[in-house]
Amino acid sequence: MTQAGMTQSGMTQSGTAQGGMSQGEVLEATARRLAGAGVDAARRESRHLLAAAFGVGPETLLAFPERQVTVSQLCHAETLVARRIGREPLARILGRREFWSHEFKVTADTLVPRPDSETLIESLLRDIGDRQSPLRVLDLGTGGGCLLIALLSELPRARGLGVDISVAALAVARDNARAIGVGDRCFFVAGNWCAGLAPGWDLVVCNPPYIADHEIVGLEPEVRCHEPRAALVAGADGLAAYRSMLPQVPRILAPGGRLAVELGSGQADAVSSLARQAGFKRLELCPDLAGISRCLLAVSDDTRGKL
Ligand SMILES: C[S@@+](CC[C@H](N)C(=O)[O-])C[C@H]1O[C@@H](n2cnc3c(N)ncnc32)[C@H](O)[C@@H]1O
Structure with a gap:
């Protein structure tokens, strides 16, 4: 190459590039x-x-x-x-991305973890009284496992399950859980949201796909061309995954259990309304660092709360 000095024209005895670039x-x-x-x-x-x-x-x-x-x-x-x-994302080229101060492996099968998603972790942790409780944590659409693994890293006696429709993403999540030191407290299974899951989950976290089909063309090439489509798009209005997933959650939440769902920009009202239709009565919106409502926190409609 040229200006960047990436010529392969030769090297000196010490192995430095001919012409000596620093x-x-x-x-x-x-x-x-x-x-x-x-x-x-x-x-x-x-x-x-x-x-x-x-x-x-x-x-x-x-x-x-x-x-x-x-x-x-x-x-x-x-x-x-x-x-x-x-325009391949930096995290994909490096094969890793930091999230919640842990380093996560990233591949073509997983979404690159976003800093905004840390709002879900913060919101749930703020709500938990005793972090030593043996909580059961469920991550729906776990991808590379960043949400579940971050929560388990803060809750030393908690155990968890990550569910995803992508088997390839689950393999990455398992690697991440092992590397970050929580592999013995969680497992990962392929599934369609809550289908087939037994009830009793204290914390449910979910960052579903939420981009409208027609919006994908306007996204940066890093996302549009390089991230898994099934992790991004959710129908004509971007709400298809919420519509399908939210009604399934009340059945599997433990009494007093919490659900934290990530929101796309401008989706707070629509998703809150879907959560109410699903039976959640106590809702709270939590902003990200830019002040955008990024997380909807919903508490199971049961007064025997135990967190
Ligand atoms: C936005 S990504 C979130 C990944 C990761 N949890 C994170 O926060 O970075 C959405 C994930 O949901 C998964 N997904 C999409 N539809 C699903 C379904 N019906 N059931 C389970 N997982 C699904 C995708 O494969 C993808 O990994």
Whole structure:
């Protein structure tokens, strides 16, 4: 390649690129290329991509800008940078994404965990009196397992089940649970929302698909072209998954149990109304950091609450 110094024209005896490019120069050139491709936060993302390619931490790139780069490092960097220029999400290229301070494996079969979804974890944890309780936690549409695993990491005596229609996503969730150290307290099964589940769940968490079919064309290429469609879209108005899932939940919630459901922007009224139709009477909307109602918290209509 060219400006970014990714030429394969040769290397010196020490293995550095002929012409001698430094980490700082490659970083500058990569940030310009990503910005040109329409990537937001081009500099930060360049740092992460190059750190992965060079086998160092992102802070090392900043601390040692003068360090020379080898040809094989440049070749590896070029592969990763080309993928990002093709607007593959950074988390997919790196194969990981942080959520609730844990590192989650991410693949083509799983949605990249979003910071907004941490609102569900915060809302449920705020509501739980005793975190040492042996709660039973159910994650509907678990994907890579981020919601269930984050909750179990905060509730040391809780046990959980993650359900998803995608068998491939469940394999990733199992890997994540093991790697994060909660694998012995949860399991994952393929299923269609609550179908076939026994009752008795204290906490039910669900981040369903909620994008309207026609909205998909307006989304960023990272989402539109690279994330699993079944994790994103939900019918003509984006509410199909809520319509199907919400009426099933009261049957499986324990007395006093809580449901936390993620909401798309502007869906609070419609989903609250569906939750009331499903029989929930006590509802609370919880905002994300941008002030958008991101989580609907619903309490089982049973006064013997025990959380
Ligand atoms: C928006 S993603 C959420 C993934 C993960 N829980 C998260 O918060 O990042 C929705 C998930 O619901 C799953 N899903 C879609 N329809 C389903 C159904 N009928 N039953 C169970 N899971 C379903 C998808 O496969 C996908 O993993």
